[in-house]
Amino acid sequence: MERVEDMLRVARTHYIYSLDKNINSGTWKPILQVYTDLSEDKTELFENDTYAALHYLLLDANNDNSAKNIIQKARENARGVQDHITREVWEEINSIYHLINRPFVKLKLASADALEIIDLFLKHSMIYVGVAEVTMQRGTAWNVMRLGKFVERSIETLILTDKQCELHAYDLGKERDITNWRFLLLSLAGYEAYLKSYRSTKHNQQILQQVIFNPDFPHSILYSLNQIDRSLAILIKENSNPEVPELVRTFGRIQSRIQFMDPGSVVHIDIKSFFAELKRDLLDFNAKLKLLFFSY
C-alpha cells in the first residue's frame, strides 16, 4: 500500500507538471522506468501518451507492479491475516480493491478526469493509513506492517532521488534552480517542508540533505531507517532465531552509514555509486527480513 501511495503521488505530480509549458518535457519515460520493467521499445510507445502511461502504471493487469495488482496482493495478504488486523483495516483495503475494479475508474482515467481518479485513490491510501493508525493494537502485526511500510518507503525515496540525479547527469557540482528539484520534493510530499526549513540557494546539497538525512522529514531515508529500527527492535526482542544477529548487523550497517555520514559531503562523492550501494544493501536487508519472518 505504501508503494501505491508513492506511485500515485508521483503520477499526480507528473501529470500536473506535464500540463505546464516550459517546466517539463511531459514525457512519462522516467516514471515508467522507475515503476515498471517495460522494455525500451514499449516505454517509447507509452512515454508520450499520458492516458496509456497512466493505465499501464495504475490499472494494467499485465503489469505486476500496477496499482491494481499491488492492491489485489495487499488484499490477499490482509485476507490471510484477518485475525491479526482490525476489521476496519480489512474493510478499508477491501473497499479500495473493489473501487479500483469498478468500470468508471478505467473510463475516467482515460479521460480529462484522470486527476480525479488519482486523487480518489490517494485519498483512500491516506484513509487506510489513518484507519490503521487509529485502530491497530501496537503489537506484532502493527510492527510488521510498519517494517514493510518503511522498508518500502526508504527504497522509494532512494529510487526517486537517484532518478532525479540521473536526470541531472549526476552533476551535483552545478547548482540548480529549485524548479529543477520541485518534482522530487512534491512527489515526496516535501516541497512545503523544504521551503520552510532550508534558506540558502544551495538547493542540490539542501535537498539531498532533506531527502536522505533529515530525521524529521517523514519521507527521508534516515526517518524511515529510524522507524525500521524501532519496529525491528520490538520484533526481535523475544526472537531467538540464529539469523537475527545477522539481520540486525545488516540493518545496523545501513543505518550507521546514513546516520554518521557528513550530509555536507553528499554533493562531493560519487552519488551514483552511493545510491547503487545503498539500494543493494536495502534490498539485501529486505531479503533477509523476508527470510526470517515469512519463510518456513
Next chain:
Amino acid sequence: MANEHFLDQYVHRENTWDEMYDSKNIRQQYSHVFSMLKNLDVDSMSNRHRLAGELFLNQGITFTVYNNNEGIERVFPFDIIPRIITGSEWAEIEKGIIQRLKALNLFLKDIYSNQQILHDGIVPVDLIASCPHYTREVYGIKVPYDIYVHISGIDLIRGSDGKFYVLEDNLRTPSGVSYMLENRDVTKRIFPDILSTSNVRSVTHYPTLLHEVLLDLVSSQVSDPYIVILTPGIFNSAYYEHTFLAKQMGVDLVESRDLVVDNHKVYTKTTKGLKQVNVIYRRVDDEFLDPLVFKQDSLLGVPGLLSTYRKGNVAIVNAVGNGVADDKAVYTFVPEMIKYYLNEEPILNNIPTYQLSDPDALKYALSNIENLVIKNTNQSGGYGMIMGNTISEREWLKAKSEIERNPRNYVAQPIIQLSTVPCFINGKIQPRHVDLRPYALYGPQGIKLVPGGLTRVALSEGSLVVNSSQGGGSKDTWIID
C-alpha cells in the same frame, strides 16, 4: 435550433471589443479552445463548473457571509472559460508595465527626497500636499536598492479599439495573485487536455520569484535571512492569500502580536526566543503599521516599526508611503512622469481623466455625468464609484453635493466599454466585461512579470464593475505563443 451547440448561441455586444470574436470570426488565439469546447455539451460544461466550485471550496478559498448569526462559506465566482491573450500582445503589456513601474518608482524616490518633479512644475505641489497618502513620516528614509514598488498590480482594460489602457495602479498591497495561481490549478483539473495542447505560458513560478525578490533585499552580510508576511489576521478578506503565499515561499506568517521592536530591531517571538526579522512583506495598510507614528489605536501594527525601518534594520515590502503614487488624482500625471524621468513616450496610455479640483473639469463633469464614471481618489475595490449612466436622480443629488464640497477627492473618466469575453453562466455562453491585473515584481535584479494575471469579470449582464467586493468574479488568463 434545438440542436444548436451552446457556443453557437454566443452573441457578442455591438461597439465592444470581444476577446473571442472579430465581428464574425473567431480570433486566431481562441480557435483551438473554441474547437475543443465544441466537443463538449452543456452538461459537461456544467459539471466542470460544479467541480471548479468544489475545488475552491475544498481548498478553503472562500469568504464568509453572515446571515442569521450563521456563517455561510462562499467561493469567489470563477468562470471556467479561460481568457486568452497572445504572446505579442503580452510583450507590449510587459514593456508598458515595466516602463510605468520604473517611472513610478523614480517618482516615489523623488517625492520622498529632493522633490525635483515638484520644483520643475511637472506635478502640482498642491496635488501632493492635499494627497492623504503622502506620508511625511517617511520623508528622507533610504530604502534598500531605492526600490519602493516591489509588488504591484497594474489594472488594465481593453477599449473598443482593441488597445490596452491603464485603469489604475496598485502599488500598496495589491491582492489577487493567489487567485491567478489557483485559477490555473483549477483549470488543470477541469480542462487538462485543452491546457496541455494550447501552448500556455506557466505562472507557477510566481512564489519563487517573489521569494527571490524578498531575499535580495537583505544585506549579503546576513547569512540566514528571516522573512515574514505580516497579516492583519484571519478576518481579513485576503487572509487566504496571506497563508497561501507564506506556504508557497516557506516563510512565517505573523500578526502584529507576534512581532516586537527592541533597540531598533524587529523580532518575532518564537518558542525558542526572539528571532530578528530582516524583511517584512506586510499586508497591513500604512496607517495601521506603527501606532507610535500613525493611527494610535491600531492593533494591527508594531510599535516602533517605523524607527527600525528608518535605521535600515528591516526592509518593508512594499515601501511605506507608496499610496501617493497610486492616488487616482496623481494617476493623471503618470504619462508626464514617464517623459520626465525616462525621456520616453508611454507605451500604455491612461484613460482620459478629469481632475475635479479643476473648476472647468468639475463643471464639465457635473453637466455630463451620464457619460462619465466618477471615482473617489481615496477609495478602492469599487467603493465610492459613481457610474453616471446608471445612478438614480436621488443618489446623484447626494453625491453631487459631496463632490462639490470636496472636489480634490474625485476624478472623472469617460465610461469605457471594457472588452468582453465569453463566460459560461447559467448553462449559457454569454459576453461579460473584464479587466486584467498582471502582477509585477521589482527587485535588485530588475522588474519581472509572470505571463498571466488576474482577469476580473463583471458577472452581471452589462455591468462594468469587475471588483470582487462588488460581485465580480475571475477567470484564468492564458498567454499563448
